[in-house]
Amino acid sequence: MRKLDFRPKTVTRVPIPERLRSFLAHVQSQIAAGDDSAVFASDDLLQVEYAFGGLVDKGGDQFDFTYFPGASTSPSWRLRLAKAEILDIALERVNYLNLWKCSDAGCENLFSSAADSCRDCDFVETEVSEVKPSITHLASSTNRQEWARGYLSLFPNAHAFEIIGAYNSHPELGERLGWFSLTEVKDVISKAQ
Numbered sequence: 001m002r003k004l005d006f007r008p009k010t011v012t013r014v015p016i017p018e019r020l021r022s023f024l025a026h027v028q029s030q031i032a033a034g035d036d037s038a039v040f041a042s043d044d045l046l047q048v049e050y051a052f053g054g055l056v057d058k059g060g061d062q063f064d065f066t067y068f069p070g071a072s073t074s075p076s077w078r079l080r081l082a083k084a085e086i087l088d089i090a091l092e093r094v095n096y097l098n099l100w101k102c103s104d105a106g107c108e109n110l111f112s113s114a115a116d117s118c119r120d121c122d123f124v125e126t127e128v129s130e131v132k133p134s135i136t137h138l139a140s141s142t143n144r145q146e147w148a149r150g151y152l153s154l155f156p157n158a159h160a161f162e163i164i165g166a167y168n169s170h171p172e173l174g175e176r177l178g179w180f181s182l183t184e185v186k187d188v189i190s191k192a193q
């Protein structure tokens with residue numbers, strides 16, 4: 001079990017990476033077109049390789065996004081943006097975001113809200129003896145789909161990106177069982193539901 005141990009965050013002004021702007025320009029075009037991906041509430045109807053998200057509430061104005069500035073799923077930026085902000089960024093009228101960061105200088109995760117919790121800094125492991133044997137047990141999986149099913153049985157609400165991140169953080173797994181594609185993990189998730 002992971003228990004929340006929230007640490008206060010400080011605000012920082014961050015230049016908007018071109019990759020993030022390009023994703024938000026795509027989001028803007030879907031909004032303008034009235035595409036389903038921007039009309040229905042979802043966690044991930046809008047996505048590219050390095051970012052995903054969706055409309056928070058149907059008929060609402062706010063979108064939540066997770067953006068990966070590097071090559072992997074860590075670090076990540078958690079962004080909440082209104083339609084007007086997305087438009088401003090897409091049109092290059094806004095070039096900076098005010099985001100919150102952890103006090104740990106080694107943490108590169110960023111958040112739109114000071115109240116967001118950081119998965120790397122704001123949780124402590126509890127009941128280690130209860131959970132760890134199960135995760136360790138997963139290492140004996142004979143193929144990566146079995147590993148993903150096992151991970152889902154431990155963390156039923158895990159998102160595909162989280163599963164891939166957890167798997168990739170143990171390189172010996174990938175070397176033995178191969179690496180996941182996003183489609184493959186999503187397939188395991190849909191079958192587990």
Ligand SMILES: [Zn+2]
Nearest residue numbers: 102107118121
């Ligand atoms: Zn952090």
